[in-house]
Amino acid sequence: MRHLIDILDLTCEEIDELLDTADSIIENPAAYATRCAGKKLATLFFEPSTRTRLSFEAAMYELGGHVIGFSDAANSSSSKGESVSDTVRVVGSYADIIAMRHFKEGAPMVAAMKSTVPIINAGDGGHNHPTQTLTDLLTIRREKGRLDNLTVGFCGDLKFGRTVHSLISALSRYEGIRFVLVSPKELQVPDYIKDLLTEKELSFIETTDLESTLPEMDILYMTRVQKERFFNEEDYLRLRDSYILTPEKMRLAKQTLSVLHPLPRVNEISVEVDDDPRACYFRQAKNGKFVRMALICKLLEV
Amino acid sequence: MKIDSIQNGIVIDHIPAGKAMQVYQYLKLDEAEGSVALLQNVPSRKHGKKDIIKLDGVTELDWNILAFLAPDCTVNVIADGNTVEKKHLKLPETLTDVIVCKNPRCITTVEPGLHHIFKLANRETGVYRCVYCESAHN
Numbered sequence A: 001m002r003h004l005i006d007i008l009d010l011t012c013e014e015i016d017e018l019l020d021t022a023d024s025i026i027e028n029p030a031a032y033a034t035r036c037a038g039k040k041l042a043t044l045f046f047e048p049s050t051r052t053r054l055s056f057e058a059a060m061y062e063l064g065g066h067v068i069g070f071s072d073a074a075n076s077s078s079s080k081g082e083s084v085s086d087t088v089r090v091v092g093s094y095a096d097i098i099a100m101r102h103f104k105e106g107a108p109m110v111a112a113m114k115s116t117v118p119i120i121n122a123g124d125g126g127h128n129h130p131t132q133t134l135t136d137l138l139t140i141r142r143e144k145g146r147l148d149n150l151t152v153g154f155c156g157d158l159k160f161g162r163t164v165h166s167l168i169s170a171l172s173r174y175e176g177i178r179f180v181l182v183s184p185k186e187l188q189v190p191d192y193i194k195d196l197l198t199e200k201e202l203s204f205i206e207t208t209d210l211e212s213t214l215p216e217m218d219i220l221y222m223t224r225v226q227k228e229r230f231f232n233e234e235d236y237l238r239l240r241d242s243y244i245l246t247p248e249k250m251r252l253a254k255q256t257l258s259v260l261h262p263l264p265r266v267n268e269i270s271v272e273v274d275d276d277p278r279a280c281y282f283r284q285a286k287n288g289k290f291v292r293m294a295l296i297c298k299l300l301e302v
Numbered sequence B: 001m002k003i004d005s006i007q008n009g010i011v012i013d014h015i016p017a018g019k020a021m022q023v024y025q026y027l028k029l030d031e032a033e034g035s036v037a038l039l040q041n042v043p044s045r046k047h048g049k050k051d052i053i054k055l056d057g058v059t060e061l062d063w064n065i066l067a068f069l070a071p072d073c074t075v076n077v078i079a080d081g082n083t084v085e086k087k088h089l090k091l092p093e094t095l096t097d098v099i100v101c102k103n104p105r106c107i108t109t110v111e112p113g114l115h116h117i118f119k120l121a122n123r124e125t126g127v128y129r130c131v132y133c134e135s136a137h138n
Ligand SMILES: [Zn+2]
Pocket: A106, B101, B102, B103, B106, B107, B108, B130, B131, B132, B133, B134, B135
């Protein structure tokens, strides 16, 4: 039995297979419509995340399966003090697979140690969110036709953005990836990510300037710069605006650029960019459902 | 200051000055079978000052814990009054129930019955990471 706790639990070959399955689902959804008939997915959301939960639930319904679960710890047994281990042991006797989101980092790993059914980490605190990374990888491969030999820009909060860390780790396993890390000094990627890139002898630059580096990028991964990350309002306002993607900045970019964003966005991509064919973030959100369908099929071995 | 020389036991030399008490606590030397001497702030040619722990009648220790606390210490194993072995320790790959995770968001802070497990992430810097939340321990 397999779980998905960390994106690096999967080999590059397994990721390729999952993305192939997702492509095949997109092409011919009818072929998968009863693949999980009679199976139940439990969505255990100890921390609310409507977007991720709906994506999992839609994925299971489109595979012909059923969904049980809760969307908020206040309504769950954990509010009565039940441990993660006990919860998954009980839920595992009702469901065939579990998608878990938890505010405690490492909770899905603990769940996997005790569970009798596959566990999917649907986000644990600021730690991992592997199905978001699969979504990002599927989007890059569908937009670009490959996962290697790309210049990938990351912009915004690179310090606390777990989706950024996971995607960098995942992409660091492919040939010819160049990273351009654009952020305010206060929000640069943590040292362990830089250590990883240095250790693997990967090319990366750190910069505070989006405009001058945008023209080289094949991919631009935008993230939110959150107000609560700053000590004062002044810094926040000053920095926020230099990391907003606008139609003017898009003029500097390649015609083949793909702009990704894990969503939800606040104002870091202005809405006028949405109509630009290079804006991929809504296609990306849709891809999330397909890659979760592929993952559920793989882990259920159906 | 003089401590009787050891017949059969262990001398842990070159412990960083001020660290001997911590080593004593982590190795639970208060429960040791034989006699224990702690020397602190001993002048050292190499390091200025150092701590030393002498254990008479003790032949086994948890080397992993010792290596984690004082990776550069020297262990002298004494038999019949002679040094029969000099050990240099290596940082262990895994630490189980030696240290606890300081990340307040870590599952180990709330879930009962979990072992506190850390893996060596970088041998050069000696950084250990919690296996659950991957926070560095420092
Ligand atoms: Zn931890």
